[in-house]
Amino acid sequence: MAQQFNISKLVAEILIRQGYDDEEQIKRFLNPDATSFYDPMLINDMAKAVERIQTAIMNDQVITVYGDYDADGITSTSIVYETLASIGANVNFYIPNRFDEGYGPNEEAFQKLINAGTQLFITVDNGIAGNLAIQLAQDQGVDVVVTDHHEIPEVVPNAYALVHPRLGNDYPFGQLSGAGVAFKLVWALTEEFPAEMIELAAIGTVADVVSLTDENRAIVSGGGLQSLAQTPRPGIIALAKRAGVDLEKINEEDIGFALAPRLNSLGRMGDANPGVNLLTTMMRR
Numbered sequence: 001m002a003q004q005f006n007i008s009k010l011v012a013e014i015l016i017r018q019g020y021d022d023e024e025q026i027k028r029f030l031n032p033d034a035t036s037f038y039d040p041m042l043i044n045d046m047a048k049a050v051e052r053i054q055t056a057i058m059n060d061q062v063i064t065v066y067g068d069y070d071a072d073g074i075t076s077t078s079i080v081y082e083t084l085a086s087i088g089a090n091v092n093f094y095i096p097n098r099f100d101e102g103y104g105p106n107e108e109a110f111q112k113l114i115n116a117g118t119q120l121f122i123t124v125d126n127g128i129a130g131n132l133a134i135q136l137a138q139d140q141g142v143d144v145v146v147t148d149h150h151e152i153p154e155v156v157p158n159a160y161a162l163v164h165p166r167l168g169n170d171y172p173f174g175q176l177s178g179a180g181v182a183f184k185l186v187w188a189l190t191e192e193f194p195a196e197m198i199e200l201a202a203i204g205t206v207a208d209v210v211s212l213t214d215e216n217r218a219i220v221s222g223g224g225l226q227s228l229a230q231t232p233r234p235g236i237i238a239l240a241k242r243a244g245v246d247l248e249k250i251n252e253e254d255i256g257f258a259l260a261p262r263l264n265s266l267g268r269m270g271d272a273n274p275g276v277n278l279l280t281t282m283m284r285r
Helices: 009-017 023-030 046-058 071-086 107-115 131-139 178-190 195-207 214-229 234-243 252-268 273-279
Strands: 062-066 090-094 120-124 143-147 161-163
Touching: 023 214, 046 062, 046 120, 046 143, 046 161, 046 178, 062 071, 062 107, 071 090, 071 120, 071 178, 071 195, 071 252, 071 273, 090 273, 107 131, 120 178, 131 143, 143 178, 178 195, 178 214, 195 214, 195 252, 214 252, 234 252, 234 273, 252 273
Parallel strands: 062 090, 062 120, 120 143, 143 161
Antiparallel strands: none
16 A cells, blocks of 8 residues: 555555555545545435525525534535525525524524515524424425534424435435535535635634545545635635735644634624625625
8 A cells, every 4th residue: 555655654554544445545535636525416405405496596585594603604604605696596694693692593583584585594504403493484484404514413303405414324424514515515506516615615624623534635635725725715815814824835724723713703702794704705896
């Protein structure tokens, strides 16, 4: 193995002990790229989610992307919101206040958004345990598409679609971050590899401290860091400058210890919505 892949014997031994014992697995680990990803349509309910979102776009229904206030939630929201806006959806986003509304679907927030015209919710990085708020929406004819990666409760919500990599038995990798699931959703929706979103997915993946193996490694090392080094997003450029990060030399430690904590701090101060504005600034100009 060491000779074949031009690595040290120590690295080869570590890989073997970690279960990387065939050529294809080792190639995917050492040289992750766009071919290292699985078909997003394999994720539970992905086809239903795509069909419902497409219907909403065609009928000009108001879509609300309902996110979370940490770095993974902010990047997840940005990925889905920016993609939908770019393909002509009537879309807005909402991140609940950590102190007033708490984590996940909030009944009062959902009702307020429904009263304001929301006709479809897409939750990102939350929702798999939001039974009450989701039932409230569904009872009023407002569908909810859940995209999440957190622990699955005994009773899952009665949503229109539950897009979760650990639901069902068809998806090979269950350790995606919320941003990773959002990345796969927009891939399925547009039927194209969303290269312009991989830098956001990389930030969310590192920030959420998920296992940097398999698809997560592909998101970060197989494209995310390279994309961040050349990002055209003025919000990320400004954030990196403020954090003292040289984007041309960025690595996962820079994300984990410099960029992500600054995004996380927004939610701890109450309102994380400016984080989405920051990351999607290029689209808004």
